[in-house]
Amino acid sequence: MTDQTSIAPQTVNAGDIKTAIEALKQQFPDWVQDDTRQGYSGVLVDRNHLVEVARTMRDQYGFDYLSSATAVDYLGVEDSMEMVYHAYRTSGGPALVFKAQTPREGAEIPSLIDVWPGADFQEREAYDLYGITFRGHPNLKRILLWEGFDGHPMRKDWKEPYYEEEHKPFDSRWPKGYVRRAEELNAFGKNVKYPADLDLSRLNDTSEEALYSGMGLGVDVEKLTADEKLKTDRLVVNLGPHHPSTHGVFRMIVTLNGETIESLEPVMGYLHRNHEQIGERNSWLANIPYTDRLDYISSMGNNHGYVLAVEQLLAMGNRYQAPTYRAEVIRVLMVELNRLVNHYWAIGFLLNDLGAFFTPSLYAIAEREKILDFFEAVAGSRMMCNYMRFQGVYKDLPERIRGVANLVNDQVRDFNTMDYLTELINERLPRSIDELDFFLTDSEIIKARTIGVGYLPPEMAIAYSCAGPLLRASGVPYDVRRADPYSIYPELDFDVAVRYHGDIYDRYLIRLDEMRESVRILKQILPRLERTQGEDFFAGNKSIYMPRVPLGEAYGRVENPKGELGYYVVSQGDPKGPQNPWRYHVRAPSFINLTPLGQMCKGQKVADVVAILGSIDIVLGETDR
Amino acid sequence: MSDLSMRELHDTEFPIPVEMQENLAITSLSKIYNWSRRSSMWPMLFGLACCAIEMIATAASRYDLARFGMEVMRASPRQSDLMIVSGTVTKKMVVPIVRLYNQMPEPKYVLAMGACASGGGPFKEGYHVVSGIDQYVPVDVYVPGCPPTPQALMYGLVSLQKKIDGQSLANMDDVPWYGVGPSDPVPIPILGPEIIDPRQMELIRVQAERAARGESYGVRELPAAVLEDVSKRTEAAAGAAVAVAAAPVVTDAAAEAERIGRRMEALERKRARDAKLQQGS
Numbered sequence: 001m002t003d004q005t006s007i008a009p010q011t012v013n014a015g016d017i018k019t020a021i022e023a024l025k026q027q028f029p030d031w032v033q034d035d036t037r038q039g040y041s042g043v044l045v046d047r048n049h050l051v052e053v054a055r056t057m058r059d060q061y062g063f064d065y066l067s068s069a070t071a072v073d074y075l076g077v078e079d080s081m082e083m084v085y086h087a088y089r090t091s092g093g094p095a096l097v098f099k100a101q102t103p104r105e106g107a108e109i110p111s112l113i114d115v116w117p118g119a120d121f122q123e124r125e126a127y128d129l130y131g132i133t134f135r136g137h138p139n140l141k142r143i144l145l146w147e148g149f150d151g152h153p154m155r156k157d158w159k160e161p162y163y164e165e166e167h168k169p170f171d172s173r174w175p176k177g178y179v180r181r182a183e184e185l186n187a188f189g190k191n192v193k194y195p196a197d198l199d200l201s202r203l204n205d206t207s208e209e210a211l212y213s214g215m216g217l218g219v220d221v222e223k224l225t226a227d228e229k230l231k232t233d234r235l236v237v238n239l240g241p242h243h244p245s246t247h248g249v250f251r252m253i254v255t256l257n258g259e260t261i262e263s264l265e266p267v268m269g270y271l272h273r274n275h276e277q278i279g280e281r282n283s284w285l286a287n288i289p290y291t292d293r294l295d296y297i298s299s300m301g302n303n304h305g306y307v308l309a310v311e312q313l314l315a316m317g318n319r320y321q322a323p324t325y326r327a328e329v330i331r332v333l334m335v336e337l338n339r340l341v342n343h344y345w346a347i348g349f350l351l352n353d354l355g356a357f358f359t360p361s362l363y364a365i366a367e368r369e370k371i372l373d374f375f376e377a378v379a380g381s382r383m384m385c386n387y388m389r390f391q392g393v394y395k396d397l398p399e400r401i402r403g404v405a406n407l408v409n410d411q412v413r414d415f416n417t418m419d420y421l422t423e424l425i426n427e428r429l430p431r432s433i434d435e436l437d438f439f440l441t442d443s444e445i446i447k448a449r450t451i452g453v454g455y456l457p458p459e460m461a462i463a464y465s466c467a468g469p470l471l472r473a474s475g476v477p478y479d480v481r482r483a484d485p486y487s488i489y490p491e492l493d494f495d496v497a498v499r500y501h502g503d504i505y506d507r508y509l510i511r512l513d514e515m516r517e518s519v520r521i522l523k524q525i526l527p528r529l530e531r532t533q534g535e536d537f538f539a540g541n542k543s544i545y546m547p548r549v550p551l552g553e554a555y556g557r558v559e560n561p562k563g564e565l566g567y568y569v570v571s572q573g574d575p576k577g578p579q580n581p582w583r584y585h586v587r588a589p590s591f592i593n594l595t596p597l598g599q600m601c602k603g604q605k606v607a608d609v610v611a612i613l614g615s616i617d618i619v620l621g622e623t624d625r
Numbered sequence: 626m627s628d629l630s631m632r633e634l635h636d637t638e639f640p641i642p643v644e645m646q647e648n649l650a651i652t653s654l655s656k657i658y659n660w661s662r663r664s665s666m667w668p669m670l671f672g673l674a675c676c677a678i679e680m681i682a683t684a685a686s687r688y689d690l691a692r693f694g695m696e697v698m699r700a701s702p703r704q705s706d707l708m709i710v711s712g713t714v715t716k717k718m719v720v721p722i723v724r725l726y727n728q729m730p731e732p733k734y735v736l737a738m739g740a741c742a743s744g745g746g747p748f749k750e751g752y753h754v755v756s757g758i759d760q761y762v763p764v765d766v767y768v769p770g771c772p773p774t775p776q777a778l779m780y781g782l783v784s785l786q787k788k789i790d791g792q793s794l795a796n797m798d799d800v801p802w803y804g805v806g807p808s809d810p811v812p813i814p815i816l817g818p819e820i821i822d823p824r825q826m827e828l829i830r831v832q833a834e835r836a837a838r839g840e841s842y843g844v845r846e847l848p849a850a851v852l853e854d855v856s857k858r859t860e861a862a863a864g865a866a867v868a869v870a871a872a873p874v875v876t877d878a879a880a881e882a883e884r885i886g887r888r889m890e891a892l893e894r895k896r897a898r899d900a901k902l903q904q905g906s
Contacts, residue, residue, distance in 0.1 A: 145753065146717055150818035153752050160752035182750065187832055191716075191745070191756050192819050194829065196836045242671040242721055244700045249673055249718055270718040271674055274751025281750070290747065296675035345678075365685040383675065383772060621674055 017094055020061045028053055035099060039316050039552015039571070042097025047109050050100045051136075054085075054115045063087035063096050065478070066116035066465050068555070068566050068587035071126040073104070075156035077572055077582075081107050081130060084568060086555055086587075087116075090462055090476055092483035095555065102132065104155075111137040118465025121595050129154035129276075144269035144624060147210035150195045154277055161186055161193035167580045168281055211253060211267060212236065234262070239609065241270040247349065247613065248620030252597075256606055264601045264609065266594050268624050275625035279584035284310055284549055285390070287584065292384040294565075294586060295622040298342045300334040300375075301560040303388035308486055309556025309567035310390050310549065317550040320391070321539035326532040327392040328488045333421075333525045334378075334387060335558070336518045337371050340429060342561030343511040343518075344368045346617040347436060350508060353614035354449050360440060367432045370424060377401040377417070392538030397529075418530065425522045433515050441509070450504035454600045454612035457502060464596040467589045468563025470616055473510045474502035480559040494521050507615040514561075551575055553583075562617055563589025586625055590618040634660060655794040662706070662732065663694075663789040666782070669705035669725070670698035674712025676739040676772040683775035693782060702728040707785070709778075710764075713741035713748055714755045716820040720813060726762045727810040731802030734789075736781055737764045740771040747771065761822070762811055 021043055025032050031046040031053060045053050057063045068086045082101040088094075100109050111134035112119045123134045124143040131152035134140055141147060151158050162182035164170045183189050240251030249270035255262045275294065279287050291306045292299035314320040323331075348364030372382045377398055379385035387394050402414040440446055456466070461474040471478055479496040481489040497513035499506035549571045557566035566587030573582055593616050601609055634657060635641065635650040672680060684690045684698065699705040702725045714722060726735070737758050740746030745756035758764060765788060768781035792799040802808055812823035821829065 146816045148816065148818060160750065162750050164750075183756065188825055188828060190760060190822070190825075191749070191752070191754065192821075193752075194821075194832070195818050198818060198829070198833050241718065242725060244670045248677065270715060270721075271713060272715055272717065272753050273674075273713050273748040274753050275748075278748065278751050293675055293747070296678060361681075362686050365682060366687065369682070369685075369687050382774060383678065 017096055020057075020063075020096060023061070024053070024057070027056065032098075035097075039313075039550060041553070042095075042099060045098050045100050047100040047102055050110050051112065051115060053098070054087075054112050057087060057096060057098070058115055061096070062089050062091070064462055065090050066112070066118050067095065067467075067557070067564060068568060068585070069112070069119050069122040069126070070568055070583075070585040070587070071130040071132055071154075072570060072583045072585075073130060073154065073156045074572070075104065080104060081132060083109050083126065083132065084553075085112070086566070086568075088484070090478050090483075092478075094484060097555070107132040108135055109133075110135045111140075113137055116465065117463050118592060118595055120464075121591060125591075128152070131155065141210070142269075144272040146269070153274070159193075160274075160277070161191050166281070168283060168286065211265075233258070237606070240267075247618055248623075250613070250618065250620055250623065252609065252613075254601075254606065254609065259605050259607075261601050261604050261606060261609065264598045266597055268591075268594075268620075271620040271624040273621075273625065275586065276584055280581055283580055287581070288388065289384065289386040291586075292386055293621055294588065294625065295342075295560060295562060295590065295619045296383060297345050297619055298338040298561050299383060299385045300331075300338040300387060301342075301558060301565060303385065304331055304335050304487075305556055305558040305560065305565045306567050307388045307390050307556075308558060309554050309569050312554035312556055313549050313552055313569060313571055314390060316552050317548065319540075319548070323392045324536045324539050325488075326396075326535040327537050327539070329525060329528045329532055330393050330397065330537060331388060332487055332489070332492070333522065333529065334375075334385075336521050336525070337374065339518045339561045340515055341368050341371050342617075343515050344432075346561075346614075347440070347508060347511055350504075350611070350614040350617075351440065351446075353610040354446060356445075360436070363432070363436065367429065370428060374401060374417075374420065374424070389538065391540045392536075396537045418526075421529075422526060425519060425526060429519055429522075430516075433512060433519070437512055441512070446508075447505065449608075449611060450508065450615075451501075452503050452505075453604060453608050454504045454507075454615060455502050456596060456600050460596060460599065461502070464599075465592050466563070466596060467593060468560070469507055469510045469514065470563065470593050472497060473499045473506040475500040480557055480564050484557070486556075486558065492521050492524050504611055504615040507617075511617075549579055557587070560589060562619065562622070563593055565589055565622075586622070588622040588625060590616075590620075590622040591625070594618060594623065655792070658794060659789050659792055663786040665694045665697075666707050666734075666785070666789075667697045667699050667705050668695060668707045668709050669702055669729070670700045671725070672711050673714065673718065674741065676711035676742070679772045679775055680709060680711045680738065680778060683778050688775040688779065690779070690782075693779070693786070695782060702726075703730060705729060706732065707734045707736060708762075709736045709738050710742040710758045711738040713746065714758045715753050716755060716814075717753070717816070719755050719758070719761055719820070720816060722758065723761050723811050723813050727813070731808055732800070734765045734785060735762055736766045736768065736785060738768045738778060738781070739773055740769065743767045743769065755820075761814065 021032075021034075024043065025034075028049065031049040032043050035042050035044050065088045066085060067088050069083060071081055071083050073081050078101075080101045081104050082099045084097065084099050086095040086097055088096075102109050107130070109132055111123055113123065113134075113136065120137075120139075121143060123137055124140065126132050127134060127137075127140055128142040128144050129152055142149065145153070153160065164182065182191075186192070235256045237254045237256055238251070239254060241249040243251075251267040251270065253265045253267060255264075273293075275290060279290060282290065288303055288306060291302040294302045311320070311323070315322075344364040344367050348361035351360040352358060375385055375387075376382045378395065379387040397417050399417060400414060401417050401420050456470070456474050458474045458476050461471045461476055466474070467478075475498060477496045477498045480486070481494075482496050494517045497510050497517055499510045499513070551571050553568070553570045555566055555568045557564055559565075564587070568583065568585040568587065569581050570583035571579075571581065597613065597616065600612055604612065631647055631650040634652050635646065636652045636656065639651040641649055641651065672678075682688065684696055690696045695707075702708075706729075708722075708726060708729065710722065726733070735758070737743045741748060741754070742758050743764075745754055748754040749756050755761070766781045766785045768777055770777050773781070794800055815821040815823065
């Protein structure tokens with residue numbers, strides 16, 4: 001019952017990108033030039049002609065998928081800001097990187113929303129955090145912070161309330177005498193900083209009004225007098241941020257006509273944890289545990305993307321050693337187990353949203369626990385594994401799976417690791433996937449609720465930069481593991497799961513398909529694990545986890561369970577000084593997959609909103625970062 | 626906890642014949658009141674971040690929160706007794722949280738789950754994270770961990786039950802909700818140019834006046850005594866560093882030998898324990 005297309009592993013064709021860049025430079029000699037900075041790639045585009053060049057890239061050269069768009073502030077290096085775009089072809093291959101620079105004062109760049117609508121949220125984020133105005137953006141509002149917030153916090157000259165120093169380790173944490181807590185230096189004893197011109201006489205909270213403006217509150221009289229038999233009212237409904245079905249603290253403002261949705265506006269930022277700003281103060285290594293907390297259900301995948309990005313940077317230096325084969329095998333093992341964890345969770349909670357309250361979830365979570373046991377034994381933590389390192393992994397697999405804490409009162413949980421894994425992969429997981437399939441797939445209620453609901457056409461999925469199961473359920477066989485292979489995926493035999501109807505039901509089915517493919521990969525991993533037993537799991541000097549990172553930029557991306565997870569990292573500044581990322585950006589699939597949510601929900605019934613949201617499968621830690 | 630155990634309820638001050646102990650209990654009003662409250666603690670169904678995933682895992686089959694009478698997660702604050710603040714509290718989110726807290730009926734309890742809810746956690750230094758929910762609403766139990774394991778959360782919940790067991794109807798400080806009239810709501814923070822806690826309004830005004838006069842603003846100056854102490858200590862540290870660098874390394878040989886001896890003893894004990902454990906398994 002699965003229909004999948006097999007896509008041959010594509011060879012990474014860098015020459016092709018070069019040809020495209022040469023052709024672009026010939027076509028626009030004045031506007032496009034090479035980025036010649038040390039360690040940088042791609043082209044610089046004149047910001048006044050960005051839209052034309054971008055349209056040419058999309059239409060003539062086939063770069064139809066805008067993966068990431070992000071801003072970088074080069075204060076002190078170049079005194080300019082720039083937007084960095086990574087465009088791909090959905091047929092596969094590496095990225096075309098292009099950048100547009102703007103002075104820091106009055107920063108302005110034309111919006112690419114007409115070329116790639118997927119730039120919508122990403123440009124709003126750059127506006128929110130960097131204060132870059134996007135000319136032509138129809139809805140340029142703050143997205144993560146609230147309307148009225150003072151300043152643009154990711155600018156290099158903006159200091160947070162607990163500001164201590166530019167780089168870690170802070171002096172206060174490296175005691176030279178008196179250790180202070182950050183609160184002690186703040187007069188308010190809190191994480192707050194008020195602007196000097198705070199007007200206390202006019203203190204009102206405008207953040208809510210800003211959200212509802214333009215929503216057309218009240219009864220629409222014209223609609224009432226229309227010739228329809230059923231008279232309906234227009235109504236604005238707020239869902240979230242503490243709604244049980246929003247998978248965290250997501251919020252939607254929905255305009256209804258009767259029961260039908262007229263418009264839906266996502267509101268986010270309720271879990272904006274300044275991930276990127278903290279990441280730029282941290283050392284490169286110290287960011288790994290923070291990546292765990294992005295998509296907190298699949299921490300191994302997050303680790304993997306980040307180490308791949310930094311390894312690209314390290315490879316530009318001369319002391320870099322590529323991870324050993326065993327390290328790669330362990331990484332793929334972890335990431336694929338994590339994909340299963342995520343899809344169990346996603347399916348369980350999609351059913352929750354459909355009204356099958358908690359019973360399917362209980363079965364799914366029970367299987368998840370088995371995998372978490374393994375993670376706990378290997379990495380030391382159930383959820384936040386912090387397991388991967390540059391050039392390898394933190395630790396080899398243990399011989400036996402058990403904890404000293406368990407040993408006293410739980411004699412049952414003591415297994416040989418390989419036996420445990422073999423049993424898990426060959427029997428337990430396939431059986432439970434079949435079980436979910438057997439009980440859920442043919443259920444009348446599920447079919448009635450999901451088939452044809454929340455349709456996302458393939459062209460729209462590509463244009464809106466959707467990724468992962470959401471994209472593939474719309475019939476686009478785009479999987480980073482095949483389209484732009486990394487790690488040992490080229491030598492593994494698996495298919496890219498595709499479904500063609502683009503509705504909730506297909507998004508549910510594709511997760512089952514992907515779980516089966518993951519099990520197929522895991523079955524190939526097992527003999528490789530046996531074969532490499534006892535080999536090195538970390539390349540290079542084990543006493544130095546953190547080699548010096550050369551100057552340059554890198555974009556590492558992986559196929560995370562929720563979609564394409566990318567890390568854009570820039571190493572800049574003093575090559576001999578403190579080693580911190582100059583820019584650390586996360587291209588979060590949950591965030592960008594929400595861009596077409598409003599379009600998908602339009603015309604659907606209000607009860608379907610939570611189901612559509614559940615089928616996208618978001619995690620707020622990643623959405624808001 | 627679901628079965629009514631008379632032995633558990635019975636107050637031993639009043640003797641009852643053994644054969645009646647299964648059917649009869651003499652107890653205080655406080656005890657039965659607390660017993661019924663703590664055995665049906667209904668948490669509010671809302672999750673904030675990573676910790677919420679572990680909270681769900683706690684409610685799921687392996688850890689089974691229902692054993693403690695706490696599995697009935699209510700989606701409405703009006704029906705819940707306990708707010709589990711499960712995750713990072715951001716400035717944007719603290720407004721709805723305070724509002725939800727105010728909507729909960731008394732008696733109400735708050736459990737701060739994880740490092741972020743307890744004190745800001747790994748994200749504390751950022752610009753958008755509140756350093757602990759206790760800056761806005763009173764917290765009864767803190768559960769450390771990032772995220773806490775389900776076992777840790779359950780331990781926190783059992784601790785809360787113990788806390789409830791210790792409350793007495795006779796003491797109005799313990800049970801303020803049992804008095805007359807509604808309890809005071811926590812003032813809801815305002816999202817202005819920065820989050821504003823209405824309780825700090827006076828302080829903010831004073832600081833704004835200072836700023837208008839051109840004085841240092843928003844920064845707390847350390848008391849003179851502390852500053853003196855700091856400079857003394859840094860000087861002493863610098864002096865010590867110089868002294869250490871200059872002088873040849875001198876150690877107390879006897880103390881060193883004793884330290885090594887203790888260390889060897891500890892190692893010996895550890896080896897013996899390991900061997901025992903291995904025999905046992």
